[in-house]
Amino acid sequence: xxxxxxxxxxxxxxxxxxxxxxxxxxxxxxxxxxxxxxxxxxxxxxxxxxxxxxxxxxxxxxxxxxxxxxxxxxxxxxxxxxxxxxxxxxxxxxxxxxxxxxxxxxxxxxxxxxxxxxxxxxxxxxxxxxxxxxxxxxxxxxxxxxxxxxxxxxxxxxxxxxxxxxxxxxxxxxxxxxxxxxxxxxxxxxxxxxxxxxxxxxxxxxxxxxxxxxxxxxxxxxxxxxxxxxxxxx
Numbered sequence: 369x370x371x372x373x374x375x376x377x378x379x380x381x382x383x384x385x386x387x388x389x390x391x392x393x394x395x396x397x398x399x400x401x402x403x404x405x406x407x408x409x410x411x412x413x414x415x416x417x418x419x420x421x422x423x424x425x426x427x428x429x430x431x432x433x434x435x436x437x438x439x440x441x442x443x444x445x446x447x448x449x450x451x452x453x454x455x456x457x458x459x460x461x462x463x464x465x466x467x468x469x470x471x472x473x474x475x476x477x478x479x480x481x482x483x484x485x486x487x488x489x490x491x492x493x494x495x496x497x498x499x500x501x502x503x504x505x506x507x508x509x510x511x512x513x514x515x516x517x518x519x520x521x522x523x524x525x526x527x528x529x530x531x532x533x534x535x536x537x538x539x540x541x542x543x544x545x546x547x548x549x550x551x552x553x554x555x556x557x558x559x560x561x562x563x564x565x566x567x568x569x570x571x572x573x574x575x576x577x578x579x580x581x582x583x584x585x586x587x588x589x590x591x592x593x594x595x596x597x598x599x600x601x602x
Contacts, residue, residue, distance in 0.1 A: 371425050371432070374407040374417050385428050387575055394452040395420060419445050426586060427579045443516040443595070446588050447509045453580050454501040461576065462494055465569045472562040481556025486549045493542045500539065515595040537581050543574040
């Protein structure tokens, strides 16, 4: 999808990119937006329209990198958004996969499959993701907020792209492996509908994490490095 703008109806954007639904939910916007524009809905919900659009465009466009806008945003906005994202994973998406997985194993009429082994791999992935969320909440995010509060002078005016590096994420890789186990290596008989539900839930989490990793890597990490540089130079 091309870039989205303030005057566009949010409903049109969602219909083209339904995986944005949990993203707008994190901003307090729920479905039933009628034909209201992004600008109108942001005003009604006391949201920064530019920040909201930056998050949406970063989420749906792989090549989008808003260097000119980054330094005007409050770091707290970004940290709070990613904190809400982490909580969404923890409270909804991870339990959703776990619930569907449990039902799939319970309702499968035969036990000559390897679903239990695949679920064990999911539990390992879940532990790793929850650990990263805990590290974010207890260490990295507070450190960023502290740096932001301590830096009172203007952030140095050099290119943010010098910090831009999308390192491989082991959680993304493991989610891809988990999908592959279902597609390539699932054995025996099982409930087809419940199996589809598990795979779709995994795909949804993988897509969400992949796109929010771009927000972490393309917005928060560059700002974090700039704040560190600004603090050091003061």
